[in-house]
Amino acid sequence: MKLCLNEHESFPIKLEQEFAAGEILPEFQGLISLGQGKVLLSIQKADEEYYCQGSLNSKAQLECARCLEPYETELVSDIDFIACSQEHYDSLKSEAVDDEDYVFIDSTDVSIDITAPIEQALILAVSMKPLCAETCRGICPMCGSNLNQTKCDCNNEKIDPRWDGLRGLNGG
Ligand SMILES: [Zn+2]
Ligand SMILES: [Zn+2]
Structure with a gap:
């Protein structure tokens, strides 16, 4: 799923993007299906880097880790990454960048593919909600x-x- 950044001249901006199961369904134990989801991002630009922070939510069908029955729930997760060009990232290599999530900007149309950060956020949300009920x-x-x-x-x-x-x- 792509977000175009070059149509925005001043930052910070807020973006809202919907996504569907067909676009993003991480392979993850316990995740059966996703409904329509939404990601909200606020993006701040500093020199070569775009700081992207926000949240996502999505209806989902999960499998309970205890009783193995499917159940409906709403996944909610924070999402947080930095977008920059591959060249810029390579120039950072000497510094400690390991603990940040980077997404590379496609220089042809100044867009970023946010599929990977959304996948990660969904997986985190699934792993935090493995039970149909606390009392299962x-x-x-x-x-x-x-x-x-x-x-x-x-x-x-x-x-x-x-x-x-x-x-x-x-x-x-
Ligand atoms: Zn028994
Ligand atoms: Zn259960």
Whole structure:
């Protein structure tokens, strides 16, 4: 997904861009599908570099890490990167730039491809929301039942060790 920067003369600017699952769907454990998403960026220019910061949100269908059922949610994430030319980046190499995310500007039309930063932000958001609910009971390791929907007869309940002492006190 491309953003053109040369149509803007003064910075900072704010840009809003929609994206769809067909454009960006990172391969990531737990991510089933994306709905329509939106990214909001404010871009400040300083010499050779464009500082791009903002947020994105997208409806998504994820797979719960505990019960493995699909569920609908809204992903929200910050997005933060620097855009500059490849030449400029190469000139920085001596300095410490490893901890920043750089996106290279296509010099033919002064555009940037923001697919990679959006992918990263989505992956971060998915990894922070792996459960259909905080209280999800997950799957029984013995019989495979979804314990949110049924109660099985397997003896999975680990006895809370704190009760052991009490039992002793009661002469158990
Ligand atoms: Zn779940
Ligand atoms: Zn079971």
